[in-house]
Amino acid sequence: MDDYPLLNVFWTMLWFFIWIMWLFLLFKVITDIFRDHDMNGWAKAGWLILCIVLxxxxxxxxxxxxxKSMTxxxxxxxxxxxxxxxxxxxxxxGTASGGGHADELARLAELKEKGAITNEEFEKAKAKVLS
Incomplete structure (x- = not known):
């Protein structure tokens, strides 16, 4: 360990992280090749072969x-x-208990005001909603 200077450790780590970043970019490119619906199969195969060979x-x-199209x-x-x-x-x-009950009660009150339901029907429906 004494014969490997600290600067060389940093240099090795830098190259290792650059290599890892390149691997992420390679996988991103390969994923994008298959995700692109505008390219035909031969174009995808060509890009994939190019990325694997070189x-x-x-x-x-x-x-x-x-x-740009990748972005x-x-x-x-x-x-x-x-x-x-x-x-x-x-x-x-919208289906939560608080918002759903409030909406249902507002709709019932509107029906009662229009005269579409009676007071008894309103009270029954209100009790049903609140239970």
Whole structure:
């Protein structure tokens, strides 16, 4: 351990982290190749072969050539996920006990005011909602 200077340890760690970052980029590119619906099968196979045979150069070329569309697909997927999450929240909050009862009571009061239901029917429905 004494014959390996501290600067060499930092240099080795730097190269290790750069290699790990490149692996993440490689997997991101391969995932994007299969996620792109605009490319046909042969184009996907070509990009995949390029990234496997010449990994550093293939990934660099892919990021330069298709980086913008890669970002657009990421943004589209993020927006779809956010929309699905917001829809889930709205659906869940709409069926929650507090909001659901209040909406139901407001609807019953409106029906009573219009004369669509009698006072007795209103009281029965109100008791049913609150129970």
């Amino acid at each position: 990994p550093y150069l293939g990934v660099l070329i892919y990021v330069i050539a298709r980086g 657009e697909r990421d943004l589209k997927q993020a927006k779809e996920s956010e929309a699905a999450f917001q829809s889930y929240i709205r659906k869940t909050a």
